[in-house]
Amino acid sequence: MTEVSKMPMKEYLAAPAVSASVLLKLLDSCPAAAWYASYLNPGREPAKDDTDASDKGTIAHSLLLEGDESIVQIINPADYPNKDGSVTASGTNKAIRQARDLARLAGKIPVGAEDMDEIRRMVHQAKHFLSDCHATEPAIYQSFALEGGESELSVFWDDDGVPCRIRPDRLSKDRKLIVDVKTTAGSAEPDDWGRNHLIRESQYVRAAFYRRGIEKTFGVRPDYVFLVVETDPPYLASLVGCDNRALELGAEKVDRALRTWRQCAKDKVWPGYEKRVCYYDTPQWLDATAFDAEAEAWAAKSLGGQA
Numbered sequence: 001m002t003e004v005s006k007m008p009m010k011e012y013l014a015a016p017a018v019s020a021s022v023l024l025k026l027l028d029s030c031p032a033a034a035w036y037a038s039y040l041n042p043g044r045e046p047a048k049d050d051t052d053a054s055d056k057g058t059i060a061h062s063l064l065l066e067g068d069e070s071i072v073q074i075i076n077p078a079d080y081p082n083k084d085g086s087v088t089a090s091g092t093n094k095a096i097r098q099a100r101d102l103a104r105l106a107g108k109i110p111v112g113a114e115d116m117d118e119i120r121r122m123v124h125q126a127k128h129f130l131s132d133c134h135a136t137e138p139a140i141y142q143s144f145a146l147e148g149g150e151s152e153l154s155v156f157w158d159d160d161g162v163p164c165r166i167r168p169d170r171l172s173k174d175r176k177l178i179v180d181v182k183t184t185a186g187s188a189e190p191d192d193w194g195r196n197h198l199i200r201e202s203q204y205v206r207a208a209f210y211r212r213g214i215e216k217t218f219g220v221r222p223d224y225v226f227l228v229v230e231t232d233p234p235y236l237a238s239l240v241g242c243d244n245r246a247l248e249l250g251a252e253k254v255d256r257a258l259r260t261w262r263q264c265a266k267d268k269v270w271p272g273y274e275k276r277v278c279y280y281d282t283p284q285w286l287d288a289t290a291f292d293a294e295a296e297a298w299a300a301k302s303l304g305g306q307a
Contacts, residue, residue, distance in 0.1 A: 002155075002156065002157045002158070002216070002217050003154075003155075003156040003157075004153060004154070004155050004156075004217065005153075005154050006150075006152075006153060006154065007154050009152070009167075010107075012154045012165070012167055014039075015039070015154075015156065015165055016039040016163060017039065017156055017163040017164055017165035018038060018039075018162055018163060018164050018165070018261065019164075019165055019166070020166065020205070020206040020209045020210065021037070022034050022037055022038045023205070023209060023254065023257040023258070023261070024202055024205060024206065025037050026257050026260060026261065027202070027205065027253055027256070027257050028202065030271060030272050030273055031260060031261075031264045031270040031271050031272075032270045032271060032272040033272075034261070034270070035264070035270040040265075052115075053185060053231070055109050055110075055111060056111075056115065056118075056119055056183065056231055057183040057231075058071070058109060059071065059072055059109055059111060059116075059119050060119050060122055060123055060126075060181075060183050060229070060231075061169065061181055061183075063119065063120065063123040064123050064126055064127065064181060065151035065152060065169055065170060065181065066151055066152070071107075071108055071109055072108060072109055072111055072116065073099075073103035073106070073108040073109065073110045073111070074110075074111060074112075074113050074116050075096060075099055075100060075103070075110050075111065075112055075113070076112070076113045077096060077112070080093065080095035080096045080099060118231075121233075121235060122183075122229060122230075122231060122235040125229075125234070125235035125236075125237065126227070126229045126235070126237050129229075129237040130144050130227075133239070137239060139172070139176070139177055139223075140177065140179060140225060140227075140239065142172070143170055143171075143172040143173075143177050143179060144170065144179070147173065148172060148173055149170050149171055149172045149173055149177075149179075150170070150171050150173070151169065151170050151171075152167055152168070152169065153167070153168060153171055154166075154167050155167070155168070155213050155214070155217050157213055157216045157217050159212075159216065159258055160258070160262065161262055161265075162258055162261055162262055162265070164209075164213060165213075166209065166210045166213040166214075168180070168210060168214075169181045171214070171222075172222075174220070175214055175218040175220040175222060176220055176222050176223065177222050177223050177224075177225070178207075178210055178211070178214065178222050178223070178224045178225070179225050179226075179227050180203075180206075180207070180210075180224065180225070180226045180227070181226075181227045181229070182197070182226050182227070182228045182229070183228075183229050183230075183231050184197070184228055184229070184230055184231065185230075185231050185232065186230075187230070188228040188229060188230045188236050188237055188238040189238065190228075190238050190239075190240050193226075193228050193238065193240055194240055197228075198226070198240060198242065198246070199246075202250075202253075203226070204242050204246040204247065204249065204250040205250040205253050205254060206250075207224040207242050207246075207247065207250055208247055208250030208251040208253070208254050209250075209254045210224060211224055211247070211251075212251070212254060223241070224241070224242055224247070225239055225240070225241050226239070226240040226241070227239060228240055
């Protein structure tokens with residue numbers, strides 16, 4: 001079973017299939033936690049991720065990938081004055097809170113006018129960065145051309161009995177390239193982002209799962225690149241790839257997670273954590289820290305005695 005379609009995000013998230021996030025939950029936590037977050041849990045509540053940072057990222061995605069502002073409801077504090085006619089600069093009076101709530105009920109993302117201007121500038125800089133890549137990274141540049149790729153295409157496949165799904169941010173027309181757009185309040189410097197996000201957040205596992213889905217569906221094993229954009233001026237951007245070792249390790253983890261999922265689904269048993277005392281291995285750096293502290297105390301005492 002394979003299916004490729006354009007569908008609303010809400011419909012995609014409700015589809016009965018395993019996502020990269022669920023597999024990461026299984027790997028980083030346990031099968032019970034993965035089951036709870038999956039479509040198999042009839043009591044599962046949709047994840048709510050409506051912080052200001054996530055809202056800005058979602059809007060930036062829509063503008064960069066689709067050129068679409070229809071998901072946005074701009075909230076201008078001047079349109080919601082207090083009873084005395086004054087304007088709440090923080091945008092948190094009752095009328096504004098109600099307007100934001102109504103926007104979400106209508107399926108839109110409420111955002112302040114100034115924040116929206118910042119997002120537009122950020123997206124503009126990201127597009128400018130991509131245009132400058134036409135000589136250095138022509139495949140990435142071409143994938144963002146009007147006819148060079150597709151954005152947020154929902155892909156479903158059966159992985160030896162496990163229904164799976166992915167939704168690449170940008171997939172080239174020839175299916176040989178996936179570009180994953182990430183916004184960050186931190187640094188987009190490649191080494192910094194690679195260390196703090198690619199590795200620590202297991203983004204390389206997500207990349208391996210997406211590559212697997214495209215290969216299973218289209219018979220092509222794509223390259224996978226992150227377009228990282230900073231959310232603060234001057235809105236710097238970078239391109240970060242996964243080296244072969246990271247992709248190999250990611251593929252091994254995906255294999256293990258899917259094997260575990262199949263077995264748990266077959267047995268209808270989703271284990272939690274170990275039912276025994278577990279001991280965390282004390283890292284070597286902790287011993288070094290304790291030694292340094294002891295040496296400093298001894299030195300201070302010795303110097304005090306000489307005085």
